[in-house]
Amino acid sequence: MAEPVADIAGGAQAAKDLFSGAVGGIAQVLIGQPFDIVKVRLQTTTAYPSALAAASSIYKTEGPRAFYKGTLTPLLGIGACVSIQFGAFHAARRHLEARNAGRPLGYGQYYAAGAFAGVANSIISGPIEHVRIRLQTQPHGAAARLYDGPWDCVRKLCAQGGGGVRGLYRGEAVTVLREAQAYGLWFMSFEWMMNADAARNGVPRSEIASWKVAAYGGLAGEALWLGSYPFDVVKSKMQTDGFGPAQRYKTMRDCFAQTFRAEGMRGFWKGIGPTLLRAMPVSAGTFAVVEMTMRAIN
Template sequence: MGDAAQDLDTKGGALDTAKDLLAGAAGGVAQVLIGQPFDIVKVRLQTSSAYSSALNAATSIYAKEGPLAFYKGTLTPLIGIGACVSIQFGAFGYARRYFEAANQANAGSSSSSLAKDLSYGQYFAAGAFAGVANSVISGPIEHVRIRLQTQPHGAGRLYSGPLDCVRQLTTRGGGVFRGLYRGEAVTIWREAFAYGTWFLAFEYLMNADAARNKIRRQDVPSYKVALYGGLAGEALWLASYPFDVVKSKMQTDGLSGKDVRYKTMRDCFAQTWRAEGARGFWKGIAPTLLRAMPVSAGTFAVVEATMRALS
């Protein structure tokens, strides 16, 4: 990342990164277990017109498919999202330390800890970097999860499980990049806006609380960590939701030939606008925001608790 990164202490930086990765993995498991039922309702609303509301979708899924349907496709995200959140926090921590080193170098001889403080633009950039790094694995993982969540119930099932889904996406979809990685361009845009906003909002709220109460950041109470994490989750989705809708549409589209409705990300945006207007980009936002508060609160609470335990 440049000369500033070379100034980071190699041993300490590697240890800090390992802590970030471990804490992120723990937060990712919590995120999936809390959020999966909300997520399947969101995806069904985004990709189908069969439901009139989030409540209607939830009750319909429960009545027709049973309670376990809310955890369809959980195995893939349970493994994968743990890795994703691990990468998010590892990449964010690395980028944060890079900016701290750069700020310290620019401050010259000043030894004040304030010289290393990140601007909020730098917090957003570090979060966006984490999101783009994460998109390499989040794209295919979410593609598989969405296919499993939206497939017909019972005898009409299209995929026998995650591995069969990967196989079909690869063979019928035109290979790894055209099939498994379908929708990757919009995924990258979504991740950059989402995690830039997520980390920025959380760091702003934590730093403001510490300054307001004249305490160290690590002394902010756990209940406030969870609250600020939850609010950051709301900000994440408000900043990135239209990209997520387009991603879901592309990742539930036909796999080949005439079954493919959306040729590109731009084409999907255009078709959605023509058919549904601005409202089409916000379908399913209510259950998403309802889900975001507990999921993001749980993620940051677990990550912060793990980091403090490792300190």
């Protein structure tokens, strides 16, 4: 009779993981969207000499609302993405803990659980980010606008990609690589800092102060981007590329090669400044909200 009870308990915990992740995802979008549009503009054009110049130009020519261009798609989707990230990570973690038979997880196992979460997340993060990037980089003004919102963008990407969802999933291979590396590092870094604090101070994890949770989450965000940023640059280039005769990059490998030939190694780090500035508050807010939500519902 123990198995059904265990299944119910496991299902309830999985639901809590998913719900906490969704709440954290909403916080992530609201905090990070202005930084993200500056990052994407720097990655995909040479029009701006710096992040400050990009932000100033966006503000002057498009107005303050432009910093939340394309927000509807991530607001609907990133909540689901972060929900999947935390749900998949904790499911993988519990599986590994069961296999360890009481031994604590190694940090390679935390990385593997995070990478699994990233790959699971990439199924929906790829098209969501593709639509967001297209909306963020389209010309300003009603006359020059390419898409009349997220659903029009989805429809046109599917049509331009030859029908079906192939156009929507452009750049998916590099998205999978980025997500696996990024979230492997993200969760591993956060768990290491949380476990070290609990051991150093002799307290259970649930008693670690919320400001520390936020600080460790912010530092984990820095590790995420420093370890995966070149993949993100290639993804952005592929997801702003044209279709048909206007397509510059045939494959992920071709995009890496062209970027290196044209810009050298520096080309893979364009926009890293605003990305790291964004990572600290966004990741801090995400982990703090998820952790506090989990403590509240438990």
